[in-house]
Amino acid sequence: MPAPAIAAVLFDLDGTLIDHETAADEAVAASFGARADSPPLDRERVVSRWRELEAWAMDRYLAGEVTFREQRRLRITRLAGECGLGEWSDERADAWFARYLTRYEAGWRTYRDVAPTLAALTAAGGDLRLGVITNGDADQQRRKLERVGLTSLLRYATISSEAGAAKPAAQIFHTACDGLRLPPSRVVYVGDRLLTDAAAATTAGLRGVWLDRQGAASRTSVPRISTLTEHAPLLAYPVGD
Structure with a gap:
């Protein structure tokens, strides 16, 4: 199947x-x-x-x-x-x-690979939805998104202080999926921490991807990328409406 x-x-x-x-x-x-x-x-x-x-x-x-x-x-x-x-x-x-x-x-700045990656995902076709799941204070995290110009691109934001749970708990990932009205199996999650982000998302039923910017030696079974522009693992399956 x-x-x-x-x-x-x-x-x-x-x-x-x-x-x-x-x-x-x-x-x-x-x-x-x-x-x-x-x-x-x-x-x-x-x-x-x-x-x-x-x-x-x-x-x-x-x-x-x-x-x-x-x-x-x-x-x-x-x-x-x-x-x-x-x-x-x-x-x-x-x-x-x-x-x-x-x-x-x-000093808030996006990494240089963010803009081209979001542009590519936006151009991928279909009704692909983009957003964030982040730990922290909602006011500060939303201010970051606005300051660096990502609010309009990442329309779905799930933040621990509002969700009542923090990564790596499965609850915050499920809250995000519920907000999207999607099953976890149709959602990819990308983060720079292996256990808190990629592995936790995978355990919660999402498709976790580890953004290993530092080139860590850790072994992992989840997909690993070194920059966001290596976004092929994000679209390893067909994009659907």
Whole structure:
């Protein structure tokens, strides 16, 4: 029996469509080096630790242990303490994070392979629907889509803070499919994290594709691409109305 035709292609957002890491790296380095009385900046250490703290704090947020604002405070107060800047009040943490966000948002950019890939998928014919499934705060994630000009192209957005579940839980993938009124077998999902994105989508019944931008050595049974322009695995089956 032939596989059912693809009717939708959904994407992860940060690390797949938007270069979150570069924007965050440059923003935290600039924010720590902005004051003349700041201690000498070990940029590599600060950037690396910021990435670790972001993952740790976001995991706590997605688990419902802290609010979105609280996970932000956790990240900067922990980093400030480790850098010898003492204990920070919530007010000081919020003020620092506001300055960081200004720099971070100014750095939002799509990867260079995003525009040609979406153009090719749009031109593929049929009634192919395009969208995103992303973890995070809905206001911020929707603002990203709007800022980089993707809102009109990716009309279907499922975001964890609205869906009541976060990747890798199957529920968020099924919520997206329900919103599309499609069975999971007719939906492709592309993301840059093997377990959280591609493998989780596959377990949920979608056709998961791993966007391995870093060329990881991990072995996997799910389709793997190194750039979005290698989109043949996305259309491995006929596109249907």
